[in-house]
Structure formats: structure tokens, C-alpha cells
Amino acid sequence: MKVVECNELTKEHGQRKALSNLSVTIEENKITGLIGRNGSGKTTLLKILAGFWAESSGQVNVFSNRPFNSLFVSANTVFVDDQMNFPTALTLKEILEQASKFYEKWDMDLALRLFDYFSFDSKQIHNNLSKGNRSTFNMIIGLASRCALTIFDEPTTGMDAAVRKDFYRALLKDYLAHPRSIIISSHYLDELEVVLEDVLLIEEGSNLLHMPIEELKEYAIGLSGSSDQIDGWISDIDVVHTNTVGLDSKYAAVKNDFTGEALEQIKRSGVQVSSVSPGDLCVYLTQTTTGGIDDVFDRS
Amino acid sequence: MMSLTDPSLAVVVRKQIQFKMKSCIGMFSTLIVLQLIALVFSFGGTGMMGGTRSSLEYEMNYYSADIILVFTMLWAFINAILIKTKDYREDDFVFVTNRVSSNLSNIVLLLIVSIVGAITAMLSSYLLRIGIYFFSDNKEIIYTEVEFLELLTGIIAAGLFIFLFSGLGYIIGTLVQLNKTFAFIIPVVFLGFIFLVEMSSEVHLLLEIGKFYFNEESFWLLTSKTIMTSGLLFTAAMLVSNRLEVKQ
Numbered sequence: 001m002k003v004v005e006c007n008e009l010t011k012e013h014g015q016r017k018a019l020s021n022l023s024v025t026i027e028e029n030k031i032t033g034l035i036g037r038n039g040s041g042k043t044t045l046l047k048i049l050a051g052f053w054a055e056s057s058g059q060v061n062v063f064s065n066r067p068f069n070s071l072f073v074s075a076n077t078v079f080v081d082d083q084m085n086f087p088t089a090l091t092l093k094e095i096l097e098q099a100s101k102f103y104e105k106w107d108m109d110l111a112l113r114l115f116d117y118f119s120f121d122s123k124q125i126h127n128n129l130s131k132g133n134r135s136t137f138n139m140i141i142g143l144a145s146r147c148a149l150t151i152f153d154e155p156t157t158g159m160d161a162a163v164r165k166d167f168y169r170a171l172l173k174d175y176l177a178h179p180r181s182i183i184i185s186s187h188y189l190d191e192l193e194v195v196l197e198d199v200l201l202i203e204e205g206s207n208l209l210h211m212p213i214e215e216l217k218e219y220a221i222g223l224s225g226s227s228d229q230i231d232g233w234i235s236d237i238d239v240v241h242t243n244t245v246g247l248d249s250k251y252a253a254v255k256n257d258f259t260g261e262a263l264e265q266i267k268r269s270g271v272q273v274s275s276v277s278p279g280d281l282c283v284y285l286t287q288t289t290t291g292g293i294d295d296v297f298d299r300s
Numbered sequence: 301m302m303s304l305t306d307p308s309l310a311v312v313v314r315k316q317i318q319f320k321m322k323s324c325i326g327m328f329s330t331l332i333v334l335q336l337i338a339l340v341f342s343f344g345g346t347g348m349m350g351g352t353r354s355s356l357e358y359e360m361n362y363y364s365a366d367i368i369l370v371f372t373m374l375w376a377f378i379n380a381i382l383i384k385t386k387d388y389r390e391d392d393f394v395f396v397t398n399r400v401s402s403n404l405s406n407i408v409l410l411l412i413v414s415i416v417g418a419i420t421a422m423l424s425s426y427l428l429r430i431g432i433y434f435f436s437d438n439k440e441i442i443y444t445e446v447e448f449l450e451l452l453t454g455i456i457a458a459g460l461f462i463f464l465f466s467g468l469g470y471i472i473g474t475l476v477q478l479n480k481t482f483a484f485i486i487p488v489v490f491l492g493f494i495f496l497v498e499m500s501s502e503v504h505l506l507l508e509i510g511k512f513y514f515n516e517e518s519f520w521l522l523t524s525k526t527i528m529t530s531g532l533l534f535t536a537a538m539l540v541s542n543r544l545e546v547k548q
Contacts, residue, residue, distance in 0.1 A: 009355055051398070052393065053545045054543070063304060071396070073403060074396045076304050085391055087323030089325050099395060102312075102396045104307070138504060148304055284434065
């Protein structure tokens with residue numbers, strides 16, 4: 001079954017297009033990483049999927065329903081981000097109790113065990129939590145609600161490295177026990193890699209690529225060697241990124257379309273061949289400027 | 301495949317009302333504080349007359365709990381605006397909701413709140429009498445005996461007026477949410493319209509509106525007038541907010 005279907009989805013904020021003609025399909029029970037640079041439209045897409053915002057044009061379906069104003073989609077979706085607003089009159093424990101009433105599949109046992117593990121105090125008020133703790137508490141809501149579509153928008157904001165690690169592990173364990181569709185948007189693809197099955201990379205509101213993480217790892221290879229050599233090899237192939245190292249060395253990330261034979265040839269010519277991590281690849285693919293930050297300071 | 305849940309609108313609205321009753325507990329404490337303040341004001345009396353007749357000099361003070369009711373209506377008005385501000389509004393959307401259920405639960409909450417406000421406001425007139433008895437020098441108190449049925453009609457009528465005011469606040473809150481400039485436009489248009497009408501036709505609009513609702517002798521006419529007006533206000537608010545986006 002298709003959990004999310006977007007067809008030519010466009011969202012305009014005034015003059016600016018936050019999403020432009022985005023088409024994507026997400027199958028059920030997958031953990032999908034939504035990756036993109038700042039302002040690429042990640043949050044906009046997720047808020048439309050959760051039914052908070054209305055699309056400007058195109059079609060969007062979640063569980064075959066238009067999410068905006070749908071009670072059905074709302075009941076089966078949980079949206080977690082660092083802006084979650086809870087009534088200040090309720091303590092953390094009371095918030096969990098209220099959540100359990102709204103979400104039919106809520107697992108109170110899991111919620112309380114996570115609550116204790118992260119040493120929350122049941123009398124605390126959500127507004128008074130630190131940024132990291134707030135994110136951690138929101139994450140508990142997201143996991144324990146066991147919604148068929150669980151959306152995490154930058155869930156690790158403010159969390160320290162240890163909690164982030166715990167979160168990814170908790171997410172994976174709970175997913176294995178109770179498979180469901182999870183979408184996580186994040187900047188840190190490197191950390192997230194281990195839990196993801198699919199990656200959806202968006203750039204300027206459009207679908208740049210959507211593929212299993214395993215394929216993404218094979219998508220490109222890195223070549224490094226002297227500039228002349230590299231330029232010779234990459235002249236007629238799909239180059240993702242190049243970077244000059246020092247005076248005469250060059251690094252190029254290129255699309256991995258080589259036959260085994262060609263690759264052997266490259267290696268024999270003295271060029272070093274390396275793999276490109278999905279995290280680096282996504283940065284290269286979404287680079288809007290030529291060159292890097294160095295060129296800003298390099299005025300010669 | 302993972303099973304999906306499909307709750308009915310009624311179930312979600314009921315849960316949201318319970319949720320809001322818990323989270324809006326602050327509303328009730330402000331109600332108590334406000335009514336106490338109004339009670340203190342009421343000790344001053346709402347009117348006075350006096351005179352002398354041969355060797356007799358007399359003075360009469362009128363006391364009524366009207367100020368308490370007026371305060372309660374203002375409280376309902378402000379609460380209805382507050383419930384539509386960003387903080388309260390987004391509390392809804394953290395759990396299961398859509399705009400219809402959010403509005404319906406808000407309306408029921410305001411209705412409950414209006415009834416509570418009406419009961420306490422009407423009963424406070426007894427507290428006022430006790431207060432006057434203890435704190436006033438004049439020990440002669442003449443009061444109108446109120447039968448239970450009359451008290452009940454009084455509470456219902458007061459509740460309807462309070463609800464009407466919350467409806468007014470609710471539509472204003474919704475319009476302001478639609479566009480912030482309404483916060484300036486509404487008072488300007490409202491006052492400007494009143495002045496214009498008064499200048500051109502010598503009719504004071506506020507007074508006329510007040511007469512239309514408050515000087516109604518028939519209980520049933522009063523009930524239908526207030527219910528129909530608040531119904532209109534709330535329906536308009538629901539239609540407007542059905543297109544609104546949240547979490548921004």
C-alpha cells in the first residue's frame with residue numbers, strides 16, 4: 001500500500017515556491033530519510049503531509065485521503081518537531097495521559113519506560129524544559145503513539161550526542177517490533193544512515209532523488225589524483241563534484257557508471273578510487289554554488 | 301499491513317473537550333478573581349436616593365449584582381479571543397484533530413464556561429447581601445424574594461448573554477487569526493460605524509443593540525434572539541477558520 005502519494009505538489013508562500021511540482025510515492029512500513037539543505041522545503045512537505053498546511057496545487061494523498069482537514073489522517077499521523085506546543089497547565093505525566101486518550105495504539109508502558117530512562121520528572125512543565133529535553137520528550141510522544149505514519153521533523157534539535165544515539169536505537173528497536181511508516185527529516189544523514197531504508201533528497205522544493213540507502217552508497221565514487229589525470233578521466237562522464245586539493249591534486253566525485261574493467265584501468269593509472277558516503281553525496285548534489293566556502297575568502 | 305484507526309468526529313470532539321477542560325483550568329481561576337473584584341465594586345451600590353420628610357431623614361442605597369454579570373460577560377469575550385490565539389490554537393493540533401473538531405470542542409468549552417460563569421454570577425447576589433449585612437452600617441435590607449424557577453431562568457438568561465459575548469469574541473479572534481490587521485480594522489470600523497449612524501440619524505446604535513437584547517421581556521424571545529445570534533457568530537467563525545493553516 002502507498003502511504004504517501006504526491007503528484008506535482010506545489011506550495012507557495014506568497015511569491016516564493018516552497019515546493020514546486022514535487023512527485024513522490026512512499027510505500028508502507030519504510031523508514032525514509034528526508035534530506036535537503038536549509039530552506040529546501042522539507043518542513044513544508046511534512047506539514048502538508050500532517051494536514052497542517054494546505055497544498056497550493058497538485059495532489060497529495062496520505063492513506064488515500066487528502067490530509068488537510070482530515071480527521072482520519074490526523075488520527076493515524078503524528079508530527080513531531082521542536083515546536084510542539086503543549087498546554088502549560090499540564091505536567092509532563094498529564095500530557096502523556098492525554099496523548100494516550102487520543103492515540104488508539106498508544107503504548108503507555110513504552111512511554112513511561114522511556115520517560116524514566118531519560119530521567120524526566122513527572123511534575124515538570126513542558127515549557128520549562130531545556131531545548132534538548134524538550135526534543136527528547138517530543139520524541140517519546142512520537143514513538144509511543146505508534147501511528148501508522150510517524151513524522152519526525154528535525155527530531156534531534158538540541159539533543160546531545162548520547163541522546164541522539166539512544167534515540168536512533170530506540171527508533172529502530174520500536175520499528176522492528178511494530179513496523180510502520182516513518183519519515184525523518186534531518187541534516188545529519190551520516191548519523192541517521194544506519195536506521196534508514198530509503199532516502200528522499202529534495203532540492204528547491206523538488207524531488208532530486210528517491211532511492212534505497214544501499215543504492216545511494218553505490219551511487220558515486222570518488223577519484224583522487226593529479227589534476228591532469230583526473231581531468232582526463234572525467235571529461236566525458238557525469239561529474240557530481242570536484243575539488244582541487246593543494247596545487248596539483250584533484251578530487252572528483254563521479255556517478256558510478258563504470259564497468260569493472262574501466263575501474264581497474266583507472267586504478268592502474270595511479271588514481272585512488274574511494275567510496276562516497278551518502279552524507280557527502282547529498283551535500284555535493286545539492287550544492288547550488290560553484291566551488292565551496294573557500295572561494296568566498298579566496299579573492300585572488 | 302498496519303491497521304488504521306478511524307475515529308468518529310463525536311469521539312474526537314469529546315476527547316478534546318476533556319483535554320481542554322484540563323488545560324484551560326486557568327480560565328476558571330481568573331473567573332473567580334474577576335467576580336470577587338466585581339463583588340467589591342458592587343458593595344458601593346449601583347444607585348442612591350435620599351430625602352427628608354418633616355423630622356425624618358432617609359437614604360436608600362440600591363445594590364445589585366449587575367456589575368458581576370457585566371464582568372463575567374467581558375471575561376467570556378476575552379476568553380473566546382484568547383482561545384483562538386496561537387498558543388491555545390496549536391495545543392489542539394498537537395494531538396488528533398481537524399478544524400471542525402477543534403471549533404466544535406471550543407464552542408462546547410465556551411458553553412460550559414458560560415454556564416459556570418452564569419451560575420456563579422447569579423449566586424453571587426446572595427453573597428452580596430451577606431456582605432452588605434456584615435459590612436454596611438445600614439442594617440435594614442429590603443430584597444426581592446427570588447423563587448427557584450426565577451433563579452433558574454435568570455441563570456439561563458445570564459448564561460445565554462455570556463455565551464453571546466463569547467461568540468462575539470470568538471469571531472473576532474478568528475478574524476484576527478486570519479489576518480493580524482483585523483486587530484486594528486475591527487475596532488475602527490465598529491466605532492466609525494456607530495459614529496456615522498449617530499451623526500446621520502441620531503440613533504445610538506450601541507443603545508439600540510443593547511435594548512434589542514437586554515430589554516427583552518419575554519424569556520422565549522430572549523432565548524431565541526441570543527441563541528440565533530451566537531449560532532450565527534460561531535458558524536461564521538467556523539467557516540472562516542476551516543481554511544486556516546496551523547503551526548506557522
